Amino acid sequence: MAELITIDDPDDPRLSDYANLTDVELRRRREPAEGLFIAEGEKVVRRAVQTGYETRSMMLSPKWVDAMRDVIDALPAPVYVVSFELAEQVTGYHVHRGALAAMRRKSLPDAAGILATARRVAVLETVNDHTNVGAVFRSAAALGMDAVLLSPDCADPLYRRSVKVSMGAVFNVPYARLADWPHDLEEVRAAGFTLVALTPAADAVPITEAAPQRLPRVALLLGTEGAGLSARALRAADQRVRIPMSNGVDSLNVGAAAAVAFYAVATAPAAG
Amino acid sequence: MAELITIDDPDDPRLSDYANLTDVELRRRREPAEGLFIAEGEKVVRRAVQTGYETRSMMLSPKWVDAMRDVIDALPAPVYVVSFELAEQVTGYHVHRGALAAMRRKSLPDAAGILATARRVAVLETVNDHTNVGAVFRSAAALGMDAVLLSPDCADPLYRRSVKVSMGAVFNVPYARLADWPHDLEEVRAAGFTLVALTPAADAVPITEAAPQRLPRVALLLGTEGAGLSARALRAADQRVRIPMSNGVDSLNVGAAAAVAFYAVATAPAAG
Incomplete structure (x- = not known):
């Protein structure tokens, strides 16, 4: 079961996977290089997990903790609970879907x-x-x-x-x-x-x-x-x-x- | 032929058709009420004119004046020439297509x-x-x-x-x-x-x-x-x-x- 960790510092390094999500150029370089991608929204996060992608962490606003409880319970990765405002500060946008997950890429088939x-x-x-x-x-x-x-x-x-x-x-x-x-x-x-x-x-x-x-x-x-x-x-x-x-x-x-x-x-x- | 008018004051009332284009709620109320809509980009502006919509005005950054010369020459409406920065101040976004036109709606057929x-x-x-x-x-x-x-x-x-x-x-x-x-x-x-x-x-x-x-x-x-x-x-x-x-x-x-x-x-x- 995942550990729920409340974070209130936007510069906390544990949130670095979610930093500057609106900077397309930065993310385009960074994500493949680090073997990382971001899933956004409850439905998409669930599908990523169901299809076998490994979760590095999740970042949720408090109201999503209950909705995602079953996913959290089965997750061997930390879940960062952050305020709506903090999510916006870290990512650079209004995260209206409230649930983000940093996932590990798989190697592509040939x-x-x-x-x-x-x-x-x-x-x-x-x-x-x-x-x-x-x-x-x-x-x-x-x-x-x-x-x-x-x-x-x-x-x-x-x-x-x-x-x-x-x-x-x-x-x-x-x-x-x-x-x-x-x-x-x-x-x-x-x-x-x-x-x-x-x-x-x-x-x-x-x-x-x-x-x-x-x-x-x-x-x-x-x-x-x-x-x-x-x-x-x-x-x-x-x-x-x-x-x-x-x-x-x-x-x-x-x-x-x-x-x-x-x-x-x-x-x-x-x-x- | 259209009059070319250079404007450098973002609050000039002649630009009011183009104000706050990113405020969806405002524009959604305002445009039908005023019988107005905005065409954006050279291709779309040309199509609006060709299909018989009446132009209230155009707002161009200087580099678009030459590209749109034939449209301007045939236009019985003012053309406001504004800097890229002013266009951004007025509209609220980065107008990378550089050519906007305020057009008059037609009454819809039944x-x-x-x-x-x-x-x-x-x-x-x-x-x-x-x-x-x-x-x-x-x-x-x-x-x-x-x-x-x-x-x-x-x-x-x-x-x-x-x-x-x-x-x-x-x-x-x-x-x-x-x-x-x-x-x-x-x-x-x-x-x-x-x-x-x-x-x-x-x-x-x-x-x-x-x-x-x-x-x-x-x-x-x-x-x-x-x-x-x-x-x-x-x-x-x-x-x-x-x-x-x-x-x-x-x-x-x-x-x-x-x-x-x-x-x-x-x-x-x-x-x-």
Whole structure:
């Protein structure tokens, strides 16, 4: 059972995992280097614990101690009880969800391990916005994607904002980084996957015609908001498909495009 | 041609349209009451002008004057040129897009007018988050929805954040408010629409089986994140359909669910 420790000094070193949470650049460097990530909110903290992440500590405002009692009772890590004001001083923001946990990262699987068993994977190129990464993971979990592969410059799925937007789906959907981009896409193809690139280009095949749901193993390549997939990634793909769109509209948000593509690849639709 | 007026006093009353943009509650009351909304960023401002909204004024930092020269030349409204720092003082935030316009609202069409010509409409109940409203409009524009109808408690599509997330789609997709909820859904049905309610409920018909793309006129009912559609709205619907989801995942984000549903209703898929 966890030890409950009341802290009233914002500079107490035991709270250092929670310091300056709004400094994106600082946290982006610090968290992977220290093998740390932050889970925020009761639901997300519970999911992190349930999916086997090890807790370094929790930081709760007093009213959350009762709500999280069962988690606390099973926790072999300290729980710091702090006032609402202190939480704000330490983190730099208004912690309206009141429950934070500092968790230990696991080592990521390699892509080969994931590709050996998956049938539907999303491959993200340069999706460097934490909200978009979280949204893609949430939809991937809901719509039956088996895994996510990330180009080296994608945002961190375990960054606080990604975790929150994903509603904890980043804990459930296996993911790996491809180190050599786009060269490592060859590894995906060699594992039996058809590489299907999503693009708004007018000469791409409508996804309804391409019918990726019929393929035994599909890797859906999704690019960043705005620029889309790079020319190199498009060249590396087996097919270029597009979501049919209305005249004059350039594109969907990457989260919306991912949801539609995941649905299309998951679903054997009734005849139209 | 617009008059260029340099202002260096943050309390200059000519800038009052732009004051305290980060005070959501204040702006939520003030903007509809004054028939005002704010467009932010070059692309969004251009779309607002192109789609026929009248400009009350623009507020630009000096470097945007050249980029927006063609808009300024055609504008019968004052353009206030302010320093980056002054823009921040007035609005309360770091205006990194550098171009703001105060626009005049148009009177909304009534639902009857929209329903007379539309074939696919989205009906939102209690979607009170500006980001979600913006995301729904962006997907609606891209995926061929003809219009959006809003329950009385939905967030304002012309609030700055909705406009921005929609990428200006709120200017292109006609929308109306249903005043008497859910009673006015009868008006939608009377106009020849089948009311299709989206719900994660396990006993709803999978959307692939329901095949809403075959219906001549479809109104897709979408509820808020979390609670989903109210029992009253579900009762008012002709069909309850669900997006097939993986075990153990409760739901998609409302923006993702909307994108999938709009795609499903727009698309006559190839046989699976």
